[in-house]
Amino acid sequence: MTPTKVKIVEVGPRDGLQNEKEFVATETKIELVNRLSQAGLQNVESASFVSPKWVPQMADGAAVMAGIARRPGTIYSVLTPNMRGFEDALEAKADEVVIFGAASEAFSQKNINCSIAESIARFEPVAKAAKEAGVRLRGSISCSLGCPYQGEVPVASVVDVVERMKALGCDEIDIADTIGVGTAKRTREVLAAVSKVFPRERLSGHFHDTYGQAVANIYAALQEGIEIYHASVAGLGGCPYAKGATGNVATEDVVYLMNGLGIETGIDLDQLIEIGDFISRAIGKPSSSRAGRALLAKKRDGAAPCV
Template sequence: MKWPERVKVKEVGPRDGLQNESRFIPTENKIKWIDQLSLAGFDYIEVTSFVSSKWIPQLADAPELAKGIARFPGVTYAALVPNQRGLEQAIESGIDEIAVFMSASETHNRKNINKSIADTFPVLSMVTREALSAGKTIRGYISTVFGCPYEGKVEIDHVIRVADKLFEMGIYELSLGDTIGVANPRQVESMLEVLLKRYPAERLALHYHDTRGAALANILVSMQMGITRFDSSVGGLGGCPYAPGASGNVAAEDMVYCLREMGIETGIDFDKLLTAARYIQEKLGRTLPSRNLQACPS
């Protein structure tokens, strides 16, 4: 069995993790945490989302935060952008990369974006066109790839329809999201067998939530299929406001530990990563689901 020599871990906790918290974390604490993540060796951090504070109040400080973080050489600081207004704010705030998002399932897309899939395409097309004109790289997300909280199983044709449109718009990479954490290794293998005939492995990333404890198993299968890019969330933070019952992403420290022990390079300092995980756990005032935080509490 051939394993990759190196895997790229993209940290999305400051956005995907904190958006689901009931408490607003003070901006200065978020900034300190993101700076710790940069020090730990992440070269990609999704720091916030430029969405209406009415919908995601936990990220209402996006412009202030984006301007306040330290900018480490070689690190891409990205943000999720839903529309043209959000894009304007992101560009003005100095964000390096734009992320656009939509769902593979119609009901989740309507709950999450308040638009049909068909009506979402023109909005994202305008965002991507203007972002490219501004010299920004663009990453795409598809939610509910492996299952929808409202519709159940999602057909792969629905995933391909959205993926094709996003690649046509100019995204360089597509993150496939197991939003509610229902995927299993056999399902992952079957889906990737289809998708990898259509898209190069280096243009796909996987975004696994660990709702049912299968995230690391799914990552291992994905690596065997040739995928080397994965999203993570420090501490196992996360969930989706529009996916009831969904828990956080795979904990960054659990994935990095596993990869390190397998001899697979990530470029991330595990001890500094644990320090960052302990810090945000303390600020949130609750125990996070990360196994390594529980194994190494101090």
């Protein structure tokens, strides 16, 4: 069941940078997106069309989308919480819009001040408009493996939200471990359950590395036949609603894992570690990628090139 090829969705430019307190220059964001697509990333989450009041870092979404050099075959995704955001995404010529919900009632209330059912209902006009416009629709489900407020999230709750997202017409659905508490066993249980109600090949794993389990969880997901994974270059990111939650799993670490397993990604790891170094320097923070740091040091010491 383990796939021979996977798609990695790069979420660094959006999910990775959105919580940075110091504004990251628009030119830097554009260069980041361009370099990632040039390195072979097939899908880059590039911007977010949300209120600047709530996410000031993403206020330049339109400028980013206007400034990128679009690589043929690459999907450029944007987050769209409402119809205003969708209209902006359409104007920006986004290839895919992303809507989001949670598998935890407590998290839904804390995050977007409404119930799970209410949150999904809010996305109905966005989903309908996306379908009418021929734009890909992706649904992301937070706290699928645990919640900072209620603790354990029943598998049945995750399945329920997947079915709701499916009814909206989502082309792809992300199973997200927002606070990084998931384990390999729980990952397999959840993915085995949701793959019974939604096509396995259109499910994706989105893992954070708070407890150092993200790579292990990805390996477990591979055993369930999952072919799509989210990652953030240099391990950028976090969750403002989950204290202590670290960033997304580093793209460099995921590609290193896939290379070791002989699973095709289409991504140039050598370029990727340079990109991780570039964005880390740009925001003044060290890279969280273990593989990235090790391979960069090896490369600069004149050792054998990355494979």
